[in-house]
Amino acid sequence: MYASKFSTVVATSLLSLAAAPAVAETTYVTGDRLLDVESGRYIEAPLIAVEDGKVVSVQSGGTAPEGSEVIDLSGHTILPGLIDMHVHLDGRPEYGGYSGLQFTDRFATVLGVENARRMLHAGFTTVRNLGDDDYNVAGIDQAIEEGWVPGPRIVNGNYALGATGGHCDETFLPPSFGARSPGVADSPQEFRVRVREQRKYGAEVIKVCATGGVFSRNTEPGQAQLHEEELRAIAEEAHFWGLKTAAHAHGAEGIKHAIRAGIDTIEHASLVDDEGIKLAAQRGTYFSMDIFNTDYTQAAGEANGVLEENLRKDREIAQIQRDNFRKAHKAGVKMVFASDAGVMPHELIGGQFRVMVEYGMTPIEAIRAATVNAAEALGQVGQVGVVKPGAWADLVAVDGDPLADVGELADIDVVMKGGRLVKAE
Numbered sequence: 001m002y003a004s005k006f007s008t009v010v011a012t013s014l015l016s017l018a019a020a021p022a023v024a025e026t027t028y029v030t031g032d033r034l035l036d037v038e039s040g041r042y043i044e045a046p047l048i049a050v051e052d053g054k055v056v057s058v059q060s061g062g063t064a065p066e067g068s069e070v071i072d073l074s075g076h077t078i079l080p081g082l083i084d085m086h087v088h089l090d091g092r093p094e095y096g097g098y099s100g101l102q103f104t105d106r107f108a109t110v111l112g113v114e115n116a117r118r119m120l121h122a123g124f125t126t127v128r129n130l131g132d133d134d135y136n137v138a139g140i141d142q143a144i145e146e147g148w149v150p151g152p153r154i155v156n157g158n159y160a161l162g163a164t165g166g167h168c169d170e171t172f173l174p175p176s177f178g179a180r181s182p183g184v185a186d187s188p189q190e191f192r193v194r195v196r197e198q199r200k201y202g203a204e205v206i207k208v209c210a211t212g213g214v215f216s217r218n219t220e221p222g223q224a225q226l227h228e229e230e231l232r233a234i235a236e237e238a239h240f241w242g243l244k245t246a247a248h249a250h251g252a253e254g255i256k257h258a259i260r261a262g263i264d265t266i267e268h269a270s271l272v273d274d275e276g277i278k279l280a281a282q283r284g285t286y287f288s289m290d291i292f293n294t295d296y297t298q299a300a301g302e303a304n305g306v307l308e309e310n311l312r313k314d315r316e317i318a319q320i321q322r323d324n325f326r327k328a329h330k331a332g333v334k335m336v337f338a339s340d341a342g343v344m345p346h347e348l349i350g351g352q353f354r355v356m357v358e359y360g361m362t363p364i365e366a367i368r369a370a371t372v373n374a375a376e377a378l379g380q381v382g383q384v385g386v387v388k389p390g391a392w393a394d395l396v397a398v399d400g401d402p403l404a405d406v407g408e409l410a411d412i413d414v415v416m417k418g419g420r421l422v423k424a425e
Contacts, residue, residue: 025051026051027049027050027068027419028047028071029070029073029395029416030046030072030073031076031397033077033078034078035079037079037372037385043058044060046060046078047060047063048393051419053418053420054392054419055390073397075399076399077400077402078396079387079395079398079409080391081123081126081395081396082123082125082370082371083125083128083374083384084119084127084128084341084370085288086128086130087119087130088129088131088132089115089154090111090112090140091115092345093296093344094304096304096306096307109139113149113151115342116140116144116152116154117151118345118347119152120415120417121412122347122349123350123412123415125152126152127341128378129155129156129157130207130248131159132156137154138202140154141202150422153392153417155204156204156205158198158202159183159198160183160248161183161198162184163184164180165219166216167212167213167225168209168248169181171219187230188230191237192234196241199238203243205244205246206238206245207248209225209226210224210248210263211223211251211255214313214317215314220313222252222254223251229261231261231263234261234263235261235264245264249268252271252276256279259280259285260279265287265336266285268321268340269288269321269325270317270320271320277324277327280328280334284334285334286335286336288335288338289324289328290321290338291321291322291352292352294321296343296345298315325356330360334376335369335373336369336370336374337353337366337369339352350409353366354410356369363406367409373385392418394416395416396414396416398412413425
C-alpha cells in the first residue's frame with residue numbers, strides 16, 4: 001500500500017487533471033528503484049525532482065526538503081513513460097468490416113477521446129498516430145493539450161498517403177459512393193502536394209502505404225503499391241518541412257523501395273526478406289513491428305464483423321511476421337514498440353512486451369524499444385523516454401521487477417504525465 005501522504009497527493013492530483021498546466025513548485029517522486037533505460041541498471045531509492053512538468057534532477061538516496069510535496073511510490077519500480085509508435089486513436093476493433101457504418105461520423109471522434117484516456121492509463125504517455133479519418137485525432141490532440149481531456153502526447157499523422165485503390169484509399173464502398181481518401185495521389189508531384197496538405201492541417205509525421213494490407217479490400221499485403229520515385233518524393237518533401245516519415249509496408253519489395261527512398265520507419269515489415277533486413281541495418285531504418293495484435297484479431301475478429309478475406313490475410317502473415325521480428329532484431333535492425341492499437345483494444349497493448357521477449361529480445365531491449373529507441377525515431381531524444389534532467393516528467397510505476405518479468409508492463413499501477421498523477425491504484 002502507498003503511504004498516507006501519497007494517497008492525499010493522488011486525490012488532489014486526480015481532481016485537478018483537467019486544470020491548468022503544472023505549477024512551478026518542486027514536487028519530489030520517490031520509490032524503491034528507478035530503471036535507467038539507457039544503462040539498463042536500477043537507481044536505488046531514487047529522488048526525482050520535478051518543476052513545470054519536467055525533471056530537474058535525479059539522485060539516489062536523497063531526501064526531499066521539509067514541507068515539500070512528495071509522491072511516495074514505495075514498493076514500486078519507476079520507469080519512463082512508454083511510447084507506442086503506431087496507433088489509431090479513432091478506431092475500435094469491436095467495429096470491424098462494415099459495422100462502423102451504422103454510426104454517425106463524429107462517433108469515431110468520441111471513441112478517440114476514450115481511447116486516448118485508456119492508452120494513457122496503460123502507461124503510454126506518448127503515441128504516434130498513423131492514420132485517421134476526418135482529422136479526428138488533430139482535434140483530440142488539441143483538446144488534450146488544452147487540458148480538457150486526459151490523454152498522451154500525440155505525434156499525429158492525419159490522413160495516410162497512398163495510391164488510388166491501394167491500402168490507404170477507401171476500398172470498401174462501390175463506385176456510386178465516390179469514396180476517395182484525401183491522401184490519395186498517383187505521381188511524385190501529386191504526393192509532394194499531399195505532404196504539404198497534411199502538414200497544413202497539423203500533421204507532425206507523414207505516413208504512406210507502400211504495399212497492400214490486411215484490413216483493406218482488393219489488396220494483398222505483399223503487393224507493392226507505390227514506385228520508389230513516389231516514395232522518394234514523399235520522403236524528400238516531408239524532410240524538407242522537418243517531418244519524419246513512416247511507411248506501411250508488409251511486402252519485401254515495398255519495404256526495400258521505402259528504405260532506399262529514405263523513409264524513416266517501416267511499419268509492420270511482415271514479409272521482409274534477408275536483403276531488406278540487411279538494407280535496414282545498414283541505413284539505420286527503424287522497424288516498427290506489431291507482433292501481438294493477431295492474438296486478438298484471430299480470437300475476436302469474426303464476432304467484431306471483420307470479413308473472412310481480412311482474417312485470412314491476418315492468419316497468413318502472423319507467424320511470418322513474428323519470425324522476421326526475431327531475424328531483424330538478431331541482425332541489428334533498430335526496433336521500436338508498435339501495437340497498431342485500434343486493430344486491437346488500446347488498453348491491452350502492454351501485453352506485447354511479453355511477445356517481444358518471446359521472439360528474441362531481452363526485457364531491457366523491449367523496454368528500450370518503447371522508450372529511448374522510440375524517442376530517437378521521433379526526433380525527441382532527451383525529451384521523452386528517459387528520466388533525466390530536461391525530460392518531461394512522464395513516469396510509470398509497477399510493483400514488480402520488469403527486468404525479471406517484462407509482463408509487469410501489461411499492468412501499470414501508476415502513471416504520471418508532465419509531473420501530474422493521472423492514474424494511481
